Amino acid sequence: MGIVSPGFRRRRRDDDVQLPPGQYLTEDFPVLSAGPTPNIPLDRWEFVIASETGQEYRWTWDELQELPAEEPTVDIHCVTKWSKLGTSWRGVSLDLLMEDVETTADYALAHSYGGYTTNLPLEDLLDGKAWIVYEYEGSELAPQHGGPARLLVPHLYFWKSAKWVRGLQLQEFDELGFWESVGYHDYGDPWREQRYAGD
Amino acid sequence: MSPRLEWRVATLAGVRQETPTALTLLLDVPGWPGHVPGQHVDVRLTDEDGYSTQRSYSLAAPADGDRVELTVQRVKGGEVSEYLTDTFSVGDPVELRGPVGGWFVWHPSRTAPVLLVAGGSGIVPLMAMIRARRQARSRAPFRLIHSVRSPSDQYYASELRRATRDEGGLDIATVYTRSAPTGSARPPRRIGPADLELYGWPPQFEPTCYVCGPTGFVEKVANTLVGLGHDPRRIRTERFGPTGD
Numbered sequence: 001m002g003i004v005s006p007g008f009r010r011r012r013r014d015d016d017v018q019l020p021p022g023q024y025l026t027e028d029f030p031v032l033s034a035g036p037t038p039n040i041p042l043d044r045w046e047f048v049i050a051s052e053t054g055q056e057y058r059w060t061w062d063e064l065q066e067l068p069a070e071e072p073t074v075d076i077h078c079v080t081k082w083s084k085l086g087t088s089w090r091g092v093s094l095d096l097l098m099e100d101v102e103t104t105a106d107y108a109l110a111h112s113y114g115g116y117t118t119n120l121p122l123e124d125l126l127d128g129k130a131w132i133v134y135e136y137e138g139s140e141l142a143p144q145h146g147g148p149a150r151l152l153v154p155h156l157y158f159w160k161s162a163k164w165v166r167g168l169q170l171q172e173f174d175e176l177g178f179w180e181s182v183g184y185h186d187y188g189d190p191w192r193e194q195r196y197a198g199d
Numbered sequence: 200m201s202p203r204l205e206w207r208v209a210t211l212a213g214v215r216q217e218t219p220t221a222l223t224l225l226l227d228v229p230g231w232p233g234h235v236p237g238q239h240v241d242v243r244l245t246d247e248d249g250y251s252t253q254r255s256y257s258l259a260a261p262a263d264g265d266r267v268e269l270t271v272q273r274v275k276g277g278e279v280s281e282y283l284t285d286t287f288s289v290g291d292p293v294e295l296r297g298p299v300g301g302w303f304v305w306h307p308s309r310t311a312p313v314l315l316v317a318g319g320s321g322i323v324p325l326m327a328m329i330r331a332r333r334q335a336r337s338r339a340p341f342r343l344i345h346s347v348r349s350p351s352d353q354y355y356a357s358e359l360r361r362a363t364r365d366e367g368g369l370d371i372a373t374v375y376t377r378s379a380p381t382g383s384a385r386p387p388r389r390i391g392p393a394d395l396e397l398y399g400w401p402p403q404f405e406p407t408c409y410v411c412g413p414t415g416f417v418e419k420v421a422n423t424l425v426g427l428g429h430d431p432r433r434i435r436t437e438r439f440g441p442t443g444d
Contacts, residue, residue, distance in 0.1 A: 002206065002243050002245040002251055002294045003208060003245060003292055003294060004245050004246065004247055005244040005245055005246070005282070005287075005291070005292070005293060005294075006286075006288075006291050006292075007282070007286040007287075007288075007291075008244045008245070008246050008282050008286065009246055010246050010248065010250040010252075010278075011278045022243075022251075022252075022253045024252055024278075030414065030438075030439075031414045031418075031438050032438060033436060033438065034302055034303075034435065034436060035421065035431055035432070035434050035435060035436055036421035036422060036424070036425050036431045036434050036436065037418060037421070037422065038431070080255060081241075081253055081254060081255065114431065115432065144414070144418055178302075179302075181301075182300065182301030182302045183201075183299060183300060183301045196201075196203075196204050196299060197201035198201040198202050198203035198204060199203055199204075
């Protein structure tokens with residue numbers, strides 16, 4: 001526990017919910033992006049998984065829509081300290097997209113339209129832990145929240161859930177992504193408060 | 200493996216009132232490692248029952264030894280900002296961790312033109328860049344466009360007036376969204392393409408653009424800059440607050 005701040009009294013009451021350390025509850029949906037919101041026409045959109053051997057697996061927008069969808073309801077935690085509970089999404093499980101992908105890679109680097117990247121261990125994208133989502137709360141995903149489609153990996157800080165996702169590069173080594181290379185944590189587990197490098 | 204950023208105990212050494220609702224905190228942080236303009240810190244408050252909460256605040260100035268400055272905008276009902284602007288007193292301790300962030304930063308060694316666009320308290324990290332430019336005697340061409348509601352919402356007003364007079368290569372424009380000073384040619388309205396063309400740099404000059412403010416403001420300004428022909432890769436953004444939808 002930290003030192004007591006003289007005269008500080010708790011005013012928020014988030015007692016009934018268990019939040020990761022240092023997080024507070026929000027009802028809003030704040031936005032964190034490093035640059036402008038990219039504009040991605042759906043007829044040119046594609047999602048590509050590239051294996052470590054260079055083999056590529058591609059889905060157009062229409063092909064993604066035709067795949068069986070799941071509707072995860074999950075809590076999300078942003079490294080800027082807000083948490084939002086019970087958010088509902090619609091999209092395709094990474095398990096399904098990875099089904100026919102031949103790989104022995106341990107890591108994935110997610111790439112986005114606009115140039116953003118983020119790195120994750122491949123196992124954190126499998127076993128029902130990650131999706132490519134295109135709807136939020138029953139409506140199409142707004143561009144500022146990552147539409148047309150974003151990665152959703154809710155068990156890690158939300159910067160890992162790459163907005164405007166374009167593909168995954170599977171690789172045998174861990175290559176740091178955008179925020180990870182400017183001081184943020186390599187893995188980003190909110191329950192262990194892994195915000196910054198060294199946490 | 201990088202060393203962990205440790206929590207440090209800072210002491211409030213003084214305050215400066217910037218606007219009716221914003222205060223600059225002058226904090227002494229023994230052993231402060233220094234920082235780059237644009238970076239922020241995490242502030243942690245703890246009450247007697249052990250409840251603690253954290254928020255991020257931008258550093259408003261380059262470090263001066265162990266002295267750092269944060270400008271805090273009072274947010275109605277904001278558990279942390281109301282404490283910092285109402286209760287927190289000179290001599291009181293507060294926990295602080297940082298500096299954080301290596302993207303929304305300007306290094307004084309850079310010489311390329313810079314466009315700073317701030318909405319309200321979004322000026323804070325941009326002010327750190329202007330002050331660092333002065334400290335380093337940089338001649339990098341700087342333009343600041345600050346959007347505020349009314350003349351009383353101007354931050355750092357007298358310092359910025361002196362800076363435009365005394366520092367070559369620094370231009371500052373203020374645009375008003377609700378009420379403009381008497382005699383102002385521009386009627387109060389939200390910032391638009393004409394403002395960014397008039398007070399900004401042409402895209403051919405390849406400026407690095409830093410845009411900071413509420414989400415709606417940043418979305419609009421960043422999209423407008425892209426529309427005017429600025430390379431999205433040279434536009435760096437920092438947003439705060441809810442989406443408003």
